[in-house]
Amino acid sequence: METKEALLSLLEQNRGTYFSGGEIARRLSVSRTSVWKAVNRLREEGYVISAVPNRGYCLADSTDILSAQGIQKYLEPVCQRLELHVLQETGSTNTLLREKAGQGAAEGCTVIAGSQTAGRGRLGRHFYSPSSTGVYLSLLLRPEQLAPSEAVKITTLAAVAACEAIEEVSGRRPGIKWVNDIFMDGKKVSGILTEASLDLENEKIHFIVLGIGINVYPPEGGFPDTLAQTAGAVFSRPAKDAKNHLAAAFLNHFMKAYTAGSPADYVKKYRERSLAIGRRIRVLQPSGSRDAVALDVDDQCRLLVRYEDGQTGCLSSGEISIRLS
Numbered sequence: 001m002e003t004k005e006a007l008l009s010l011l012e013q014n015r016g017t018y019f020s021g022g023e024i025a026r027r028l029s030v031s032r033t034s035v036w037k038a039v040n041r042l043r044e045e046g047y048v049i050s051a052v053p054n055r056g057y058c059l060a061d062s063t064d065i066l067s068a069q070g071i072q073k074y075l076e077p078v079c080q081r082l083e084l085h086v087l088q089e090t091g092s093t094n095t096l097l098r099e100k101a102g103q104g105a106a107e108g109c110t111v112i113a114g115s116q117t118a119g120r121g122r123l124g125r126h127f128y129s130p131s132s133t134g135v136y137l138s139l140l141l142r143p144e145q146l147a148p149s150e151a152v153k154i155t156t157l158a159a160v161a162a163c164e165a166i167e168e169v170s171g172r173r174p175g176i177k178w179v180n181d182i183f184m185d186g187k188k189v190s191g192i193l194t195e196a197s198l199d200l201e202n203e204k205i206h207f208i209v210l211g212i213g214i215n216v217y218p219p220e221g222g223f224p225d226t227l228a229q230t231a232g233a234v235f236s237r238p239a240k241d242a243k244n245h246l247a248a249a250f251l252n253h254f255m256k257a258y259t260a261g262s263p264a265d266y267v268k269k270y271r272e273r274s275l276a277i278g279r280r281i282r283v284l285q286p287s288g289s290r291d292a293v294a295l296d297v298d299d300q301c302r303l304l305v306r307y308e309d310g311q312t313g314c315l316s317s318g319e320i321s322i323r324l325s
Contacts, residue, residue, distance in 0.1 A: 002038075003028060003030050003034045003035070003037070003038040004038040004041050004042060005069065006028045006038075007024065007028065007035065007038045007039070007042065008042060008047070008067060008069045008070075009069040009072075010024065010027060010028070011047075011049070011057070011058070011059035012059065012067070012069045012070045012072075012073055012244075013069075013073050014059075015058075015059050015060075015061055015063075015241070016058065016059075016061055017058060018050075018052065018055040018056045018057065018058045019056045019057055019058070020055070020056035020057075021035050021036065021056060021057070023056065024056070024057065035057075039051070039057055045065070046063075046065055047059065047063055047065060048060035048062055048063045061240050061241070062238065062240070063241070064238060064239070064240070064241055064242055064243055064244075065114075065243070065244075066086055066088070066112060066113075066114045066135065066243045066244060066247065067086055067244065068084040068085075068086045070241065070243075070244035071084060071086065071112070071244045071247050071248045071251075072084065072248075073244075073248075074244065074245055074248030074249065074252070075248050075251065075252065076252045076256075078252065078255045078256050078259060079248075079251050079252060079255050081108045082108040082109075082110050082139075082251060082255075083105075083106070083108055083109045083110065084110050084112065085109070085110065085111045085112070086112045086113075087111070087112070087113045087114070088113070088114045088115070088131075089113060089114060089115045089116070089117065089131065090111070090113045090115075090116060090117070091116065091117050091118040092116055092118045092119055092120050093111040093112065093113050093116065093119075093136050093137060093138035093211060094120060094138045094193060094195060094209050094211040095118070095120070096111050096138070097109065097110075097111045097138040097139075097140055097209050097211075098195065098197075098209050100140065101140050101197065101206075101207045101209065102197075105140055106140075106142075107140055107141055107142040107207075108139070108140065109139075109140040110137065110138065110139050110140070110251070111137070111138045112135065112136065112137045112138075112247055113129075113136045113137075114131060114132060114134070114135075114136075114243075115129050115130060115131035115132070115134070115136070116129035116136050116213075117129075119136060119213065120193060120211075121191055121193055127191060127193070127213055128223070128224065128227060128231070129213060130219040132217075133215065133216060133217040133218065133219045133220075133233070134213060134214055134215050134216050134217075134243075135213070135214045135216055135243050135246050135247050136211075136212075136213045136214075137211070137212050137213075137214075137247055137250065137251075138209055138210065138211040138212075139209075139210045139211075139251070139254070140207060140208075140209060140210075141154065141207065141208040141209075141210060141258070142205075142206075142207050142208075143205060143208065146205055146208075147203065147204075147205075148196065148198050148203060148204075148205055149316075150300070151194060151196050151205065151208065152179065152194075152300075152301050152302075152316060152317065153300075153301050154194050154208055154210055154258075155179055155180050155192055155194045155210075155301075156179065156266070156267070156270050156297075156301040157254065157257050157258060157266050158180075158192050158194070158210055158212060158254055159176045159179070159180055159182065159192060159270065159273075160176075160253075160257065160266045160269045160270050160273065161250055161253035161254035161257060162174075162182050162190050162192065162212060162214070162250055163175070163176060163182060163269075163273050164249070164253040164269075165246055165249035165250040165252075165253050166182065166184070166189070166190070166214070166234055166246065166249075168249045168253075169234070169239075169242060169245045169246050169249055170234050170235060170239075170242075172184060172234075174189065174190075174273070175273050175274070175275040176270060176273045176274055176275060177275045177276060177320075177322060177324070178274065178275075178276045178294070178297070178303045178315075178320055179301070179303070179317075180192040180193070180194075182214075183232075183275060183324060184232055184234065185232060186232075186324040187230060187231055187232025188215075188230055188231055188232060189214065189215045189231075189232050189233055189234050190212060190213060190214045190215065191212070191213055192210070192211065192212045193211040193212075194208060194209070194210050194211070195208070195209045195211070196208045196209075210254075212250065214234065214246055214250075215231060215232065215233040215234065216233060216234050216235060216242055216243055216246060217233050217234075217235055217236075217237075217238070217242075218232075218233045218236065234246070267297065267299055267301065270297060270301070271296070271297050274294075274297060275322065275324060276294040276303065276320065276322055277294050277295070277296055277297065278293075278294065278295075279293070279294055279322055280292075280293055280322075280323075281293070281294050281305070281320045281321065281322045282320060282321040282322070283305060283307075283315065283318065283319075283320055284318065284319045284320060284321060285318060289321070290307055290308070291307070291308050292305040292306060292307045292308065292313075293305065293306050294320070294322075295312070298314065300316070301316075302314040302315055302316045303315040303320070
């Protein structure tokens with residue numbers, strides 16, 4: 001580990017605590033000159049590090065920069081096997097992780113970025129991923145017992161984990177618009193894109209790339225006109241270490257449910273957070289849209305609906321439109 005990374009780990013684990021240059025040098029087994037250079041490199045990357053005579057160096061609580069060291073301090077034992085790759089910018093975390101998966105990366109490989117230049121949403125849409133305001137995370141899964149037809153369960157499990165993470169960090173309760181969008185105050189703050197590599201001959205899943213983007217803050221100048229009426233953010237103003245905390249909280253909640261092996265609990269939680277159940281919706285299909293009422297979410301995570309003509313159906317994929325405000 002380079003001196004800069006080791007120093008960041010020490011300061012992240014002890015935010016608000018001052019360490020003298022000599023003490024840091026002893027802990028890291030480096031020279032005081034190396035410590036000074038590492039401090040300056042971190043400052044160049046945006047970290048707010050105070051230096052006070054006779055006290056030393058301290059990472060300011062106001063610092064809110066994504067880093068592996070910053071995320072790891074919040075991770076629980078269930079995440080101990082995750083391999084974190086944290087970037088300030090990439091094209092698409094899902095695309096990069098698919099490449100790693102094809103090269104044999106193990107389950108738990110995780111790519112996290114502070115911005116994406118080619119972020120992707122469902123149906124090939126662009127996912128707006130500006131710098132310094134969000135968390136964009138992709139997690140590699142290699143489930144052995146999950147059939148391709150059950151892959152939607154990963155998305156619904158992730159939606160619950162996202163809600164729990166946001167509530168844990170912000171204290172506000174978000175809801176789920178079936179199947180993969182997270183809303184607060186009538187606006188979308190998070191989206192999920194699950195992509196699978198399938199063995200069609202044996203009807204097995206090679207791997208799943210679970211991607212999630214969270215709008216932590218509004219972008220400077222606001223969202224683009226095309227998103228201004230529909231997009232929102234978890235926080236309206238800077239919050240203490242919110243990005244690292246949100247990334248870790250999502251991984252903690254997701255991995256707990258994923259490793260538990262029983263879907264009953266998270267399906268119940270999904271229903272409780274559903275913004276669709278009991279509401280009038282519009283089912284959007286390639287052949288056209290149909291008005292309906294959302295009745296329930298079944299144990300297979302399908303949306304049960306009743307159309308205006310009295311017919312009922314269950315949706316395992318697709319999109320719905322719903323007025324939330």
